[in-house]
Amino acid sequence: MSKSAIIKAPVHEEMKSFEKHFLKAMDTNIPLLKTIVNYMYRRKGKQLRPVIVFLTAKLLGEVTDKTYTAASMLELLHTATLIHDDVVDEAYQRRGAFSINALWRSKIAVLVGDFLLSKGLLLSVKHKTYDLLEIMSEAVREMSEGELLQIEKSRKQDVDEETYFEIIRKKTATLIASCAANGACSVNANADTVEEMRLFGEYLGIAFQIKDDLLDYTASSVIGKPSYQDIKEKKLTLPLIYALDKASAKDKQRMLKIVRRYNKNSTKVKEVVNFVKSSGGIEYTVDRMNQYRDKAIDILNKYPNTNERKALITLVEYAVERVK
Numbered sequence: 538m539s540k541s542a543i544i545k546a547p548v549h550e551e552m553k554s555f556e557k558h559f560l561k562a563m564d565t566n567i568p569l570l571k572t573i574v575n576y577m578y579r580r581k582g583k584q585l586r587p588v589i590v591f592l593t594a595k596l597l598g599e600v601t602d603k604t605y606t607a608a609s610m611l612e613l614l615h616t617a618t619l620i621h622d623d624v625v626d627e628a629y630q631r632r633g634a635f636s637i638n639a640l641w642r643s644k645i646a647v648l649v650g651d652f653l654l655s656k657g658l659l660l661s662v663k664h665k666t667y668d669l670l671e672i673m674s675e676a677v678r679e680m681s682e683g684e685l686l687q688i689e690k691s692r693k694q695d696v697d698e699e700t701y702f703e704i705i706r707k708k709t710a711t712l713i714a715s716c717a718a719n720g721a722c723s724v725n726a727n728a729d730t731v732e733e734m735r736l737f738g739e740y741l742g743i744a745f746q747i748k749d750d751l752l753d754y755t756a757s758s759v760i761g762k763p764s765y766q767d768i769k770e771k772k773l774t775l776p777l778i779y780a781l782d783k784a785s786a787k788d789k790q791r792m793l794k795i796v797r798r799y800n801k802n803s804t805k806v807k808e809v810v811n812f813v814k815s816s817g818g819i820e821y822t823v824d825r826m827n828q829y830r831d832k833a834i835d836i837l838n839k840y841p842n843t844n845e846r847k848a849l850i851t852l853v854e855y856a857v858e859r860v861k
C-alpha cells in the first residue's frame with residue numbers, strides 16, 4: 538500500500554462526506570463567484586489539512602459534526618491563503634493550471650480569498666463553535682505576520698536561523714498546527730491534549746516547509762517545477778543561511794550581492810547553489826528537518842497504536858521523504 542493510501546485509509550468515509558460539507562460551505566448566489574469556486578474545486582489538491590483534522594479527531598475519539606465544521610473551516614482558510622499568496626507572489630500558475638489572479642485579475646482574486654475566509658469564520662459562528670474559531674483566528678494572525686516578516690527581512694537580507702524558523706512557523710506550520718488542534722478540540726479533548734496536538738502539527742509543518750526549501754535545490758527534472766526559485770525571489774532559506782553563517786566575510790558579501798543583483802542570471806544563481814552545497818548547507822538542513830520529524834513522531838508515540846496513529850506517522854515520514 539502506498540504512503541498516500543495508508544494516510545487516507547482510516548478517514549476514507551469521512552473524506553467522502555466532507556466533500557458535501559465543503560461544497561455547501563462555499564455556496565454562493567453570485568454567478569461570478571460560482572464560476573470561480575467551481576474552477577477551484579475541480580482543481581483541488583490532496584486536501585491533507587482536512588485529513589489531519591479527521592485523523593487527529595479519530596486518534597482521540599469519535600468524529601462529530603463539529604469535526605466536519607473544523608475541517609471545512611480550515612480548508613476554506615487554506616484555499617483563501619493560496620489565492621492571496623498567488624497575488625502577493627504574482628504567480629500565474631497553481632498546481633499546473635492558471636491561478637485565479639491569472640484568469641480573473643488580482644482585484645477579483647483578493648475578493649474571492651476574502652469571501653472564502655469570511656465563509657470559514659461564519660461557518661464557526663453559525664455552529665457556535667467558538668473554540669474552533671479562536672484557534673483558526675490565531676492561525677490567520679500568525680500567517681499574516683509571517684508573510685510580512687519574510688517580506689521585511691528579505692528586503693534587508695538579514696535573515697538569520699532564528700528568524701527563518703520564526704517565519705516558517707508562522708507562515709506554514711501554524712495552519713497545520715491549527716488543523717491538529719481543531720481536530721482534537723472537535724472531540725472535546727482536554728486543553729493539554731489540544732495543545733499537544735497543536736505542537737505535533739507545528740513540528741510537522743516546520744519539517745514540511747524545510748523539505749520544500751530543500752527541494753528548491755533539486756534539479757527541476759526531478760521534482761517537476763522550477764528550481765532555485767527562492768534565490769530568484771531573493772529569499773534566504775536555511776541551506777543558504779547556514780552556508781553564509783560559515784563563510785568568510787568576502788564570500789558572504791559576494792553571495793548576497795548575487796542574490797540581491799544577479800538573481801535572474803542562471804549562471805550566477807548556480808554559483809550560489811554550488812556554494813551552499815560545498816558548505817554543507819544541504820546536510821545541515823536535512824539534519825534540522827529530521828529533528829522536527831522526530832519530535833512530531835515522539836508525540837504520536839504516546840498514543841495507542843491505532844490505524845490513525847500509523848497514518849499520522851506515515852504523513853510525517855511522507856513530509857520529509859517526498860520528491861515534490
